[in-house]
Amino acid sequence: MNEVKNSVHDAVEDLNRRKDKAKLGGGQEKMDLLHKNGSQTARERISLLADPDSFMELGMLNHSDYPGAEDRSYGDGLITGLAKIDGRPAVIMAGDKTVFAGTEGAVHIRKSKKIHEYALKRGLPLFNLNEGGGLRMPDGMGSDGISDKLFPQEMLTHSRQVPLMTAILGDSFGGPTWMAVSSDFVSMLKGTCMAIAGPRMLSMATGQKVDTEQLGGWRVHANETGQADTFGSTEEECIEQLKTFFSYMPLNGGEEPPFIDTNDDPYRSTGNVLTILPGHKNRVYDMKEIIREIVDNQQFFEYKSAYGEGLVTVFSRMNGRVVGIVANQPKKFAGAAGPKECDKATDFICLCDSYHIPLIFLHDTPGFRISQEAEREKMPTKIMVWNQALAQSTVPKISVVIRKSVGAAYGNMCGPTMGADFVFAWPTAEINFTGPEVGINVVYGRQLQNEINQAEARKKLLEQWAFDSSPYKAASKHYIDDVIDPRDTRKYLCKALEFAVVKNGTKSERRLANWPTGY
Helix, strand or coil, X not given: CHHHHHHXXXXXXXXXXXXXXXXXXXXXXXXXXXXXXXXXXXXXXXXXXXXXXCCEEECCCCCCCCCCCHHHCHHHHEEEEEEEECCEEEEEEEECCCCHHHCECHHHHHHHHHHHHXXXXXXXXXXXXXXXXXXXXXXXXXXXXXXXCCCCHHHHCCCCCCCEEEEEEEEEECHHHHHHHCCCXXXXXXXXXXXXXXXXXXXXXXXXXXXXXXXXXXXXXXXXXXXXXXXXXXXXXXXXXXXXXXXXXXXXXXXXXXXXXXXXXCCCCCCCHHHHCCCCCCCCCCXXXXXXXXXXXXXXXXXXXXXXXXXXXXXXXXXXXXXXXXXXXXXXXXXXXXXXXXXXXXXXHHHHHHCCCCEEXXXXXXXXXXXXXXXXXXXXXXXXXXXXXXXXXXXXXXXXXXXXXXXXXXXXXXXXXXXXXXXXXXXXXXXXXXCHHXXXXXXXXXXXXXXXXXXXXXXXXXXXXXXXXXXXXXXXXXXXXXXXXXXHHHHHHHHHHHHHCCCCCCCCCCCCCCCCCCC
């Protein structure tokens, strides 16, 4: 009997020794080096994301199946498991740079595939805390080595079944990059790089010599590619951004986003908007200040703030209900959208519609930015892709024309006939095919040249065009639903949402769920 007890005790002690060793990943020296360089380990990052004592690790005793690597490759460069995040269940994957620089071997890939499949099977959101060098050379070499390590189907056919969120917390090439650009949301640590391959491989393959910042640093993705959505100066900040984004998301595509009771009166006056909107029509202002006045507790979370700055996209709440807001930004390009703004709008509409988030559109745009450069960037296609996403979206949609809404942009911002539940306008709204000055120059240019008093003639024409552009003509023919006092904007939006969700809640038909995550 004692021998049996000792045998069990010895087995448990052996298990604990193995797990203690496994927690060191590639070894204490490599963990110390990470700390020396200002980085955290995979498990430390998980502890920042997950609620205390909630993480259940899976695959702790994995190691590389490459001969002789067993004792220095615990986890095979990937830590996975289940946890609670702010009390909500989720799946977590974290790259472990102490094991072969976080590269992906056969076990690593098998482990990633299995946990991703489980997230989809049980409707659990998936978090990735990533860095690493892509496919491990020895494991992927040869026709047999590469054949079972191509792009995983669960990533390619994810189709927004569950929110997929990634933090790039170190230089990332190959696999971590593929996962990031397939995600619904990406936070990137400043000072890191995200690219297909690193500078060394690029130099060897093409002769190009660039540093990591030029290749795929945070500014590249913030301003040029839009492949990351927010950026942080610390790992803690990036992980907090993931948690904030998650707070607006449902657990999966079958649920509505979480409702949070608020003490902010849904019908309160938004009188401050009268001082935010300038008296002169051509003066700029910050649309974010308007948004702050109308949303719950003046709080919102901006998405892609540095990309396509002529358009603002934010998550917020109205009377406790999650909403996505698409708004022109007069501070940038007078609120006119170019190619990047089009991509940003399409991306945001697909995201919100897939996760049952009602959309609010705030108009103040003179139209689209047209130019030779825009044409070469496929501006007509981008405008119509935005419109196609809008037409396919089935969440409740509400539009408010604040100041200008001109030409085709009036449609892209969900004007009449574009599927909005309601279209409201402030009395300051100007709605037309083009701006008065441009329109008069085109239509009456020759006539004005023959006028003795051109200034007086132009003034009279502008007065007529101003009337034609006012919201009252559209309201009189019921093209828009009402002209509202700006101070009642929050009340109208909250009431409109109350009625729009009676039948199906905020649930959409998810027609956009399988649209690509990039354009």
